[in-house]
Amino acid sequence: MRMGRRSPLLIPVIFWILGIVIGKYFCVSPLVLFALIGIGFILFFMTKYKNWVILILFLLLGVFRIQPTFPPNHIKKIIQNNAEILQPIRGQIVSEVVKYEKKYRFKLALSKIADAPVCGKIRFSTFQKGLKYGDVIETVATIKAIENNSNPAAFNYAKYSELQRIFALGFAKTKIKIIKNSPQQFQKRAIQIRKDIRHRIDAKFGEYAGFIKAVVIGDKNNSTEWRELMNRAGLSHLLAISGLHVGIIYLALMSLLSAFIPHRNFARILLMIILVFYAAICLWSPSVSRAMLMINLFLFAKIFQRKPDKNNILFAALLIITAVSPHQLFSVGLQMSFLAVFVMLNIVPKISFLKFTKDEIVFMKFGKKILNAACILFVSSLILNVFLAPIIVYYFQCFNFNGVVGNIVGIPLMSFILPVSLLMIFLPLPLILFLKSSFEFLMYFFEVWSNFSANLPFFNNFASINVVQLFAVYGLLFSVFWWKYIRKKVVKIILIITLLCVFFFFEVERQHKLKITFFDCGLGDLFLIETPQNQTILIDCGPPETNPKYFEKSALPYLRKSRISSIDYVLITHAHNDHYGGLEYILENLEVKNLILTDEFQSRKIWENYADLIEFEKCEIFTISDTTHLEFNDLKLKFIHPDKSFANKNINNLSIVMRCDYFDFSLLFTGDLESDGEKYLCKNYPEFLNCDFLKVCHHGSATSTMQEFVELITPKYAFISAPRKNRFNFPHQKTMQTLDFLGENLFIEGVDGALQIITNGKTAKFKTYFSKKEFVDNNLE
Amino acid sequence: MLDNLVNLLFPKTCFSCEIRLLKNEKTICTKCENSLQFLSEMPLNNNFHFDKIVSLFQFNSVSRKLIHALKYDEIKIISQFFAEKFKIYYNLNYPFKEIDFIAPVPLHLVKKRDRGFNQAEILTKEIAKIMSWQHIPNLIKRTKFTKTQTKLSKIQREKNVANAFKINKKYSVVDKNILIVDDVFTTGSTLNSIAKTLQKENPKNIFALTIMRA
Numbered sequence: 001m002r003m004g005r006r007s008p009l010l011i012p013v014i015f016w017i018l019g020i021v022i023g024k025y026f027c028v029s030p031l032v033l034f035a036l037i038g039i040g041f042i043l044f045f046m047t048k049y050k051n052w053v054i055l056i057l058f059l060l061l062g063v064f065r066i067q068p069t070f071p072p073n074h075i076k077k078i079i080q081n082n083a084e085i086l087q088p089i090r091g092q093i094v095s096e097v098v099k100y101e102k103k104y105r106f107k108l109a110l111s112k113i114a115d116a117p118v119c120g121k122i123r124f125s126t127f128q129k130g131l132k133y134g135d136v137i138e139t140v141a142t143i144k145a146i147e148n149n150s151n152p153a154a155f156n157y158a159k160y161s162e163l164q165r166i167f168a169l170g171f172a173k174t175k176i177k178i179i180k181n182s183p184q185q186f187q188k189r190a191i192q193i194r195k196d197i198r199h200r201i202d203a204k205f206g207e208y209a210g211f212i213k214a215v216v217i218g219d220k221n222n223s224t225e226w227r228e229l230m231n232r233a234g235l236s237h238l239l240a241i242s243g244l245h246v247g248i249i250y251l252a253l254m255s256l257l258s259a260f261i262p263h264r265n266f267a268r269i270l271l272m273i274i275l276v277f278y279a280a281i282c283l284w285s286p287s288v289s290r291a292m293l294m295i296n297l298f299l300f301a302k303i304f305q306r307k308p309d310k311n312n313i314l315f316a317a318l319l320i321i322t323a324v325s326p327h328q329l330f331s332v333g334l335q336m337s338f339l340a341v342f343v344m345l346n347i348v349p350k351i352s353f354l355k356f357t358k359d360e361i362v363f364m365k366f367g368k369k370i371l372n373a374a375c376i377l378f379v380s381s382l383i384l385n386v387f388l389a390p391i392i393v394y395y396f397q398c399f400n401f402n403g404v405v406g407n408i409v410g411i412p413l414m415s416f417i418l419p420v421s422l423l424m425i426f427l428p429l430p431l432i433l434f435l436k437s438s439f440e441f442l443m444y445f446f447e448v449w450s451n452f453s454a455n456l457p458f459f460n461n462f463a464s465i466n467v468v469q470l471f472a473v474y475g476l477l478f479s480v481f482w483w484k485y486i487r488k489k490v491v492k493i494i495l496i497i498t499l500l501c502v503f504f505f506f507e508v509e510r511q512h513k514l515k516i517t518f519f520d521c522g523l524g525d526l527f528l529i530e531t532p533q534n535q536t537i538l539i540d541c542g543p544p545e546t547n548p549k550y551f552e553k554s555a556l557p558y559l560r561k562s563r564i565s566s567i568d569y570v571l572i573t574h575a576h577n578d579h580y581g582g583l584e585y586i587l588e589n590l591e592v593k594n595l596i597l598t599d600e601f602q603s604r605k606i607w608e609n610y611a612d613l614i615e616f617e618k619c620e621i622f623t624i625s626d627t628t629h630l631e632f633n634d635l636k637l638k639f640i641h642p643d644k645s646f647a648n649k650n651i652n653n654l655s656i657v658m659r660c661d662y663f664d665f666s667l668l669f670t671g672d673l674e675s676d677g678e679k680y681l682c683k684n685y686p687e688f689l690n691c692d693f694l695k696v697c698h699h700g701s702a703t704s705t706m707q708e709f710v711e712l713i714t715p716k717y718a719f720i721s722a723p724r725k726n727r728f729n730f731p732h733q734k735t736m737q738t739l740d741f742l743g744e745n746l747f748i749e750g751v752d753g754a755l756q757i758i759t760n761g762k763t764a765k766f767k768t769y770f771s772k773k774e775f776v777d778n779n780l781e
Numbered sequence: 782m783l784d785n786l787v788n789l790l791f792p793k794t795c796f797s798c799e800i801r802l803l804k805n806e807k808t809i810c811t812k813c814e815n816s817l818q819f820l821s822e823m824p825l826n827n828n829f830h831f832d833k834i835v836s837l838f839q840f841n842s843v844s845r846k847l848i849h850a851l852k853y854d855e856i857k858i859i860s861q862f863f864a865e866k867f868k869i870y871y872n873l874n875y876p877f878k879e880i881d882f883i884a885p886v887p888l889h890l891v892k893k894r895d896r897g898f899n900q901a902e903i904l905t906k907e908i909a910k911i912m913s914w915q916h917i918p919n920l921i922k923r924t925k926f927t928k929t930q931t932k933l934s935k936i937q938r939e940k941n942v943a944n945a946f947k948i949n950k951k952y953s954v955v956d957k958n959i960l961i962v963d964d965v966f967t968t969g970s971t972l973n974s975i976a977k978t979l980q981k982e983n984p985k986n987i988f989a990l991t992i993m994r995a
Binding site: 006007008009258259262264297300301302304305306307308309312313316363 | 787788789790791792793794796799800801850854855856857858894895897898932
């Protein structure tokens with residue numbers, strides 16, 4: 001291979017990466033592996049196929065490096081057996097201590113729990129001040145497992161933490177005793193400098209402190225607003241320290257050092273040390289480490305008088321990072337960082353009109369130079385965006401090309417802002433006064449530009465693809481750009497067609513089935529029906545924003561993953577805020593075509609808040625005041641409550657009750673109906689009550705779910721929307737006794753998490769997202 | 782061991798076409814080396830103040846890349862390659878009589894600081910070593926900071942470098958054969974200006990050597 005010849009590390013590193021991937025997902029016994037590696041080494045000296053043996057060895061070493069070898073006293077194993085531990089513990093602080101909302105948080109490497117030796121890291125938080133990196137502490141602490149998210153498609157914090165080798169959460173209410181301070185070693189010093197830089201930034205930069213902290217030391221804690229803006233503007237790569245930043249710092253330092261140090265190699269070695277230290281200050285984040293390693297290898301090449309091949313350096317950096325911490329390979333940051341650089345090195349230079357030699361650029365007029373630079377920025381960020389889009393869609397379900405325009409001004413501005421802010425950090429206060437105004441001007445300009453870029457329309461928050469599609473898209477992209485390296489025309493055509501087929505097969509594969517999802521939204525109701533024809537009905541909107549599991553956190557990720565940006569019907573059962581809490585967010589961020597409400601809701605004062613939004617959305621309002629029905633092909637919705645003749649003081653009793661039929665499968669959504677309403681239904685519409693699935697009334701309160709009502713329904717399954725630990729102690733004992741006959745078929749939000757039912761009307765698949773139950777009912781009458 | 786590691790990280794590639802080098806190739810690949818052909822001597826007109834000028838190679842993509850690698854990428858080992866080539870050329874054609882001093886075309890101090898080295902000085906050092914001639918890197922001094930010549934025409938260049946040089950009084954060049962070395966010969970104005978300055982000190986012969994002729 002052409003590239004392989006110039007980059008001898010390329011193929012071995014690919015095999016190493018493959019090995020890591022295999023090792024991550026398949027467990028190979030360490031003994032077998034060890035034997036295989038031994039045989040590999042022997043073969044290496046015996047056979048003539050040395051190259052292949054080396055590649056296989058790299059693969060095996062990759063497998064070996066990542067094999068999960070948890071000793072029995074690892075905290076992961078301990079936490080699996082005990083849900084929560086309250087014990088005296090001892091451990092060493094292995095990260096910076098960061099203050100966040102009154103609490104101090106850090107990573108703790110455990111050494112003892114109740115005098116028994118343990119190992120493994122946990123994330124720890126406490127109210128106590130004065131702790132530092134490297135301290136060995138002793139305290140009594142609660143340790144519990146990191147909670148899995150209980151909603152479909154939601155961010156998996158436990159998995160994310162595990163990539164960072166964090167396996168549990170700890171919290172200490174009692175006093176923490178510092179047993180010993182660690183000596184002044186490298187990382188401790190770096191963290192002290194980080195702290196010092198943070199103080200300087202806070203003192204000097206005023207309102208922009210959060211931004212500068214993110215940009216200079218990678219501290220993202222106080223820059224949430226900026227992050228949202230930059231994400232929207234497609235400039236988020238400027239807010240996280242990336243190769244661009246390290247590159248700018250490198251250039252600034254190199255020109256500074258070479259002005260004072262005539263001996264170049266000495267300056268280079270000094271610079272290499274500074275960069276390693278900088279990576280330590282940035283807490284070894286993958287993109288900084290990558291950039292640092294690449295620049296250092298580049299400097300090494302200069303010292304050794306070689307012309308470095310950039311791909312080889314990139315893969316060497318990848319090898320080093322994954323050798324040190326193989327789990328990084330599965331982090332989004334590292335994947336995006338390497339992909340971006342790979343594209344920059346291999347694909348962008350292929351665009352022929354960007355190629356100008358140094359001499360040609362020298363002869364350009366100033367205006368043309370600027371135009372040329374803008375053109376290069378535009379085209380390279382376009383290509384980069386095209387290549388990064390699939391992975392961003394895969395991980396973040398959003399698709400954003402605003403950056404293509406945003407980068408044209410954003411990147412040059414950043415390359416001014418960064419050196420100026422570095423100068424401001426390190427110069428004493430009186431000297432920076434004249435810099436400050438220019439800094440503020442730059443920042444003002446940057447903010448205006450970011451806002452402009454954020455308001456561009458090349459943006460979609462509801463995009464998603466699966467793994468197979470992801471690889472198919474990358475196959476397509478790379479084969480288009482490496483067209484000429486594929487020799488035979490037949491191969492080209494077959495390749496393109498198969499890749500397209502793979503992509504569209506999974507597109508069509510989105511099943512034509514009825515899907516009903518009961519989200520885990522805390523105390524409240526939030527359910528989604530997706531009809532086989534891809535129409536959507538949202539039943540209630542969950543609790544208000546004060547609840548940590550409100551709409552944006554519980555249902556939105558799933559909607560984004562399923563590309564549902566428009567909801568055909570939003571149904572609000574009654575006017576309590578645990579049922580309409582998310583409505584404002586929905587109206588503002590999603591398209592709502594129809595609203596189904598009760599009379600009662602529209603007569604309340606709170607309604608005025610929504611009236612404008614609804615008018616703006618131009619959605620139609622259906623008021624349920626009598627039995628009526630809606631049809632979506634084979635899916636029939638029947639509204640059986642409230643009707644005109646029913647009057648009650650309790651709003652709960654005015655909840656909309658809806659029956660949903662799809663061939664043999666039927667569900668009953670009851671809102672917060674209480675016994676009065678139930679009695680009324682039993683009396684007037686007993687023939688409509690018999691259902692397979694019951695959404696239990698009023699979160700399982702004792703005031704509803706009467707025996708008589710349940711007997712008429714005779715449900716086979718039921719769902720109670722009551723979270724674990726709530727102030728009403730839902731679900732109540734009485735209800736649980738009434739529904740006791742369901743046994744395993746009773747789902748409770750707090751126990752099972754979200755529930756999803758996928759049915760074709762004859763069989764139904766049930767899946768819960770916290771208790772991870774999954775079963776199929778083949779016999780729906 | 783270290784060498785193997787370095788080879789793995791930064792494999793030896795041809796400085797011109799960037800193809801991996803074979804074991805017997807040192808600086809550039811055989812194909813690129815073959816495209817470098819020695820030039821014959823350039824006839825001089827009366828405007829020139831030196832006695833003879835020798836350029837090793839014609840300006841082409843290979844020689845340009847080599848000079849760029851030396852000048853901008855600081856690959857100093859290329860000077861060894863050129864010195865060896867010069868030795869072959871010298872033994873073939875015997876262009877100069879005994880050389881007493883070999884001196885580079887100087888860079889201005891500021892520019893030398895900026896670049897970190899003087900590419901002509903690296904060349905003279907290697908040539909002096911291989912030919913066992915006396916190397917005087919600071920024989921000529923640049924007193925005027927001149928603009929870069931790439932964009933200028935011939936007349937502008939002559940004006941640009943006129944009176945830009947001074948001879949170091951520490952060394953006596955009377956009755957000596959002096960060789961001045963530069964990397965590229967375009968119009969010869971720089972070399973000519975130096976020769977003019979040198980001539981006032983009455984040397985026996987002034988020769989000039991450049992690697993490339995544009």
